[in-house]
Amino acid sequence: MFPLSSKVGIQGILSSAFSRQPPVCLAVRASAESKSNAELVKDSWRVLKRDAGTHATAFFLKIFEIAPTAKQLFSFMRDSTVPAEANPHLKSHALVVFTMTCEAAILLGEDPTLAALRPKLLEMGHTHVVHKVIDEHFDVVKYALLETLKEALKDEWSPSMKAAWAEAYDAVTKIIKDEMHAVRRMEVAV
Secondary structure (H helix, E strand, O other), rough: OOOOOOOOOOHHHHHHHHHOOOOHHHHHHHHHHHOOOHHHHHHHHHHHHHHHHHHHHHHHHHHHOOOOOHHHHHHHOOOOOOOHOHHHHHHHHHHHHHHHOOOOOOHHHOOOOOOOOHHHHHHHHHHHHHOOOOHHHHHHHHHHHHHHHHHHHHHHHOOOHHHHHHHHHHHHHHHHHHHHHHHHHHHOOO
C-alpha cells in the first residue's frame, strides 16, 4: 500500500474533492444538467481526446502528487532518474490507462455490463493483484482523474459531469476490484 502524502490524508482529499463545486457559468450548467450521464461523458471525451497524451500525463502526475510513493508501483518509475513528466514509459502507460478508462466510460452508455471490455478488465484485476494494488489506490486514482478532467474541461465542467464521470469510473473499477478480490480469495484458499 502506498501512503498518501504527509500533507493530506485520503479522507481530507476525498471529502474536499467530492464536496467542492467548481465555478461554472449558469448556461453551461443548465445545459449539462439536462444531458444524460452517458451523453456528458461522451461529449467531454470528444474534447479530451484531442489532446489525450497531455491529459493522460497530467492524470498520472496528479496521482504522484497526491501519493508520491505510488511511483514504486511502476517498474519504469522505481529507479528512474528521468523526471516523471518526461519519462517516455510513463507517458505511454498513462495514455493507455487514460484512454481505456475514458473509452470504457463511453461504452457504459451502450452496454452497462461492459461485455466487450470485460476480459481486459478481468486481466487488469489479475495484474493489479501482482503489483499489490489495493482498493484504496482506486480512490486516489478516481480523485486524480476527476481533478484532471476538471482542469482539462474548464468551463464545460459541471457537478453533473463530475457525477457522470465518477459513476462511470466506479462501474469500470468495480469489475477490476471484484476480480482482484476473487484472485485474492483463491490465493488464500490454496
